[in-house]
Amino acid sequence: MMNTLRSEVVRLWRPRLMIGWLGLTAAAAVLINMVMFQLVGEGGSTPPAGPGVAFPDAATLASNEGLIVGLSAAASMFGVITLAFWATATASDTSSGLIRLLVAAQPHRWRLIAGKTLALTLLTALVTTVATAVNIAAANALAPLADLSTDAWGTDLAQVAGEAWLNTFATLVVWRVIGLALAVLTRSAAAAVSIGVGYVLVVESVITAAASDLAEWLPGSTLSALAAGGNAVIDYGTAAALALGYVVVGLGLASVVLTRRDITD
Amino acid sequence: MPSVSTRDLTRRFGSVVAVNSLTLDIPDSGVVGLLGPNGSGKSTLIRILLGLIRPTEGAAHVLGQPISHPAAYVHDVGALIEGPAFVAGLSARRNLLSLARLRGLPATRVDEVLEIVGLTGRDREPVSQFSLGMKQRLGIGAALLSDPRLLILDEPTNGLDPAGIVEVRALLRTLAEAGSTVLVSSHLLSEIEAACDHLVVLRFGRLIFDGPMRDLLTQASAHIDIAAEHPDQTAPLAEVVAAAGWTVTTLDGAVRVAADGADAANINRTAHAAGIALRQLVVVQDSFEDIFLSMTGRTDGELAAARAAGDAEAGEVGGTQ
Numbered sequence: 001m002m003n004t005l006r007s008e009v010v011r012l013w014r015p016r017l018m019i020g021w022l023g024l025t026a027a028a029a030v031l032i033n034m035v036m037f038q039l040v041g042e043g044g045s046t047p048p049a050g051p052g053v054a055f056p057d058a059a060t061l062a063s064n065e066g067l068i069v070g071l072s073a074a075a076s077m078f079g080v081i082t083l084a085f086w087a088t089a090t091a092s093d094t095s096s097g098l099i100r101l102l103v104a105a106q107p108h109r110w111r112l113i114a115g116k117t118l119a120l121t122l123l124t125a126l127v128t129t130v131a132t133a134v135n136i137a138a139a140n141a142l143a144p145l146a147d148l149s150t151d152a153w154g155t156d157l158a159q160v161a162g163e164a165w166l167n168t169f170a171t172l173v174v175w176r177v178i179g180l181a182l183a184v185l186t187r188s189a190a191a192a193v194s195i196g197v198g199y200v201l202v203v204e205s206v207i208t209a210a211a212s213d214l215a216e217w218l219p220g221s222t223l224s225a226l227a228a229g230g231n232a233v234i235d236y237g238t239a240a241a242l243a244l245g246y247v248v249v250g251l252g253l254a255s256v257v258l259t260r261r262d263i264t265d
Numbered sequence: 266m267p268s269v270s271t272r273d274l275t276r277r278f279g280s281v282v283a284v285n286s287l288t289l290d291i292p293d294s295g296v297v298g299l300l301g302p303n304g305s306g307k308s309t310l311i312r313i314l315l316g317l318i319r320p321t322e323g324a325a326h327v328l329g330q331p332i333s334h335p336a337a338y339v340h341d342v343g344a345l346i347e348g349p350a351f352v353a354g355l356s357a358r359r360n361l362l363s364l365a366r367l368r369g370l371p372a373t374r375v376d377e378v379l380e381i382v383g384l385t386g387r388d389r390e391p392v393s394q395f396s397l398g399m400k401q402r403l404g405i406g407a408a409l410l411s412d413p414r415l416l417i418l419d420e421p422t423n424g425l426d427p428a429g430i431v432e433v434r435a436l437l438r439t440l441a442e443a444g445s446t447v448l449v450s451s452h453l454l455s456e457i458e459a460a461c462d463h464l465v466v467l468r469f470g471r472l473i474f475d476g477p478m479r480d481l482l483t484q485a486s487a488h489i490d491i492a493a494e495h496p497d498q499t500a501p502l503a504e505v506v507a508a509a510g511w512t513v514t515t516l517d518g519a520v521r522v523a524a525d526g527a528d529a530a531n532i533n534r535t536a537h538a539a540g541i542a543l544r545q546l547v548v549v550q551d552s553f554e555d556i557f558l559s560m561t562g563r564t565d566g567e568l569a570a571a572r573a574a575g576d577a578e579a580g581e582v583g584g585t586q
Contacts, residue, residue, distance in 0.1 A: 100315075102338060107339055
């Protein structure tokens with residue numbers, strides 16, 4: 001398994017790829033903070049949550065969580081970026097024909113999935129750290145422009161930032177597994193990204209509107225709640241359990257499909 | 266012990282039988298050619314041997330290990346399958362390093378392989394900037410990483426210039442002389458003829474030849490093309506030669522005689538005795554291409570298979586009416 005991990009890290013550590021992923025994540029962190037603090041600065045009412053984002057109110061921004069609340073507010077946005085990255089990284093193995101060499105060298109195909117999962121987890125930790133750092137910097141820079149009191153921001157900073165990092169990391173890991181599973185199932189980066197993004201932006205909203213009882217079981221809602229450390233709809237424990245379920249199902253499905261499928265690409 | 270052996274190996278894709286009850290033994294050293302028209306089952310056979318797809322029926326062993334447990338032999342097998350496949354944005358070195366890591370090999374092996382395939386000095390360039398020939402060299406390099414006992418190469422000279430082809434041929438010969446088995450699948454008959462000791466020929470998924478190259482070449486027949494000095498003597502020439510016991514075919518201004526070179530003088534004497542002077546007498550030996558085409562047919566394999574399927578379907582429809 002360590003061999004597959006080391007092999008994956010060599011392939012994934014590409015400057016353009018990493019700069020693209022980290023850059024998009026950083027840009028999303030800056031963007032969400034700009035919008036959050038602008039809305040509060042204008043003094044208007046907080047807009048309702050939309051697909052991929054949930055804006056905090058002024059009181060939340062002024063609390064000791066205000067410094068890092070952008071992470072949970074844009075959890076789905078970060079998630080979609082992560083899903084797209086992993087779907088592309090996984091599906092390109094098939095579209096390039098590289099999967100033939102990989103399976104010919106490592107016939108225990110589940111190890112390929114495990115190695116890729118481990119590599120992706122390491123890189124997701126890096127991305128989460130970048131997102132956290134950029135979010136903190138952006139919040140510090142933008143709060144004065146919104147004339148917002150930041151006196152509470154230093155209270156329990158390490159604990160608050162640590163919990164936010166952990167929740168965001170856990171959320172992105174689940175999005176990553178969904179991206180990997182979609183890519184293994186569809187064998188196409190375009191199809192996997194389209195399905196993933198389309199689901200987050202359209203399908204889950206439609207399902208939620210049509211059957212609100214289902215919302216707390218759906219990935220988007222579950223992962224938003226996980227990123228926020230629990231919310232009014234789904235408590236933290238339930239969100240974590242559901243997220244774990246998505247990981248188990250996603251990895252299990254990807255492993256079974258890759259193990260049983262003929263490599264004809 | 267053969268490096269590869271199959272017994273009644275069959276693989277179906279729906280109604281298509283890609284490999285059909287294949288039983289063969291590939292020797293444990295030398296350069297072995299795997300030949301067949303398009304759709305003959307070469308790629309399917311290679312994929313089965315590498316554990317990429319599973320057979321529907323039958324059994325096979327690679328290096329003495331059953332293909333149901335490819336982990337037992339893949340460390341001794343290297344392959345270039347249907348062209349080189351790499352991460353375009355990565356350098357040649359990092360692509361090989363990734364595969365070396367997967368096999369648990371040290372980075373120094375990457376340097377050795379780059380030297381063997383002649384890519385030292387270009388190894389830090391992204392593969393996306395490589396020509397087809399350079400990608401092919403890199404693909405061969407990837408196959409050589411594990412210093413394999415069995416090397417499976419699908420169209421290894423594709424995209425190489427003449428000097429590169431000669432270089433690869435010499436490399437294959439060197440590997441074979443060192444004790445490895447090199448299984449080469451190619452459409453280039455001249456390459457197979459020049460490089461291989463042993464030949465496996467498939468058609469419609471079935472084995473039609475498995476043996477030393479020299480055994481196949483002994484199947485080559487010859488004929489003698491003769492032409493009379495005056496074109497109006499072509500028909501009389503055919504008659505006298507046929508009357509002497511040879512089988513003849515009249516061509517445009519010439520006569521083809523089913524005979525080998527040993528009969529050339531007698532044919533000349535026969536014509537001379539009939540008062541016909543020959544302006545041409547050429548002994549023609551069948552080429553490897555002629556032998557191959559006579560075995561596999563002169564139609565593209567996939568087209569022939571499609572036509573056969575179409576005919577069968579039409580027959581079935583007709584039968585129900």
